[in-house]
Amino acid sequence: DGGITQSPKYLFRKEGQNVTLSCEQNLNHDAMYWYRQDPGQGLRLIYYSQIVNDFQKGDIAEGYSVSREKKESFPLTVTSAQKNPTAFYLCASSIDRTYGYTFGSGTRLTVV
Amino acid sequence: KQEVTQIPAALSVPEGENLVLNCSFTDSAIYNLQWFRQDPGKGLTSLLLIQSSQREQTSGRLNASLDKSSGRSTLYIAASQPGDSATYLCAVLVSGGYNKLIFGAGTRLAVHP
Numbered sequence: 001d002g003g004i005t006q007s008p009k010y011l012f013r014k015e016g017q018n019v020t021l022s023c024e025q026n027l028n029h030d031a032m033y034w035y036r037q038d039p040g041q042g043l044r045l046i047y048y049s050q051i052v053n054d055f056q057k058g059d060i061a062e063g064y065s066v067s068r069e070k071k072e073s074f075p076l077t078v079t080s081a082q083k084n085p086t087a088f089y090l091c092a093s094s095i096d097r098t099y100g101y102t103f104g105s106g107t108r109l110t111v112v
Numbered sequence: 113k114q115e116v117t118q119i120p121a122a123l124s125v126p127e128g129e130n131l132v133l134n135c136s137f138t139d140s141a142i143y144n145l146q147w148f149r150q151d152p153g154k155g156l157t158s159l160l161l162i163q164s165s166q167r168e169q170t171s172g173r174l175n176a177s178l179d180k181s182s183g184r185s186t187l188y189i190a191a192s193q194p195g196d197s198a199t200y201l202c203a204v205l206v207s208g209g210y211n212k213l214i215f216g217a218g219t220r221l222a223v224h225p
Contacts, residue, residue: 006155031211033213040217041217042116042201042214042215042216042217042218043201043203043213043215045212045213048210048212050210056210088153090155090156092156092213094211097143097144097205097211098144098163099161100144100146100158100161100205101146101158101203101213102158103148103155103156103157103158104155105154105155106153106154106155108153
């Protein structure tokens, strides 16, 4: 079945450490997105990529970095510059604006 | 700047009730509107997608309407069941250099037996 796979499901980060969240899709979608979800708030866009080797900052990109070397993969790195990284991170993809977005199952990141 | 508001923030109903969840948005220049369901600790599941030219979409016990001119959408759930308990999120797709999905904060629904 086609879909989006996010790993790991749970991730713990120590102070000053960089961590990378994986997002892989087999839907053949061109566009991919990373969102952050905090309790009681709507999802906020971190980064997006519309094609391979191209990506753009979203609304809250500071402290995060991404790469898009393959169509199927869009990993997100949470750097030590992100001061409040504890949140639920969701990856999504879309083929174009007509068909809506598909989301992965999320990664919960906690700072320890 | 587009803002999406969902009312109520939380709702608790007995099983079997028909219920309506509300979503409003400030800018009517949208491509489409999508309703999602989110179970605790899980990702988002798409329920219904309404294009800007459409008035409503139906899937089983779910019906979503869209009134773009007034900036409103409703999600109607018929004969609610305990399995419907979840958070329901509304999101609009807008254009601003790129296609951007903007979310409301959600309505947390609890259906009790």
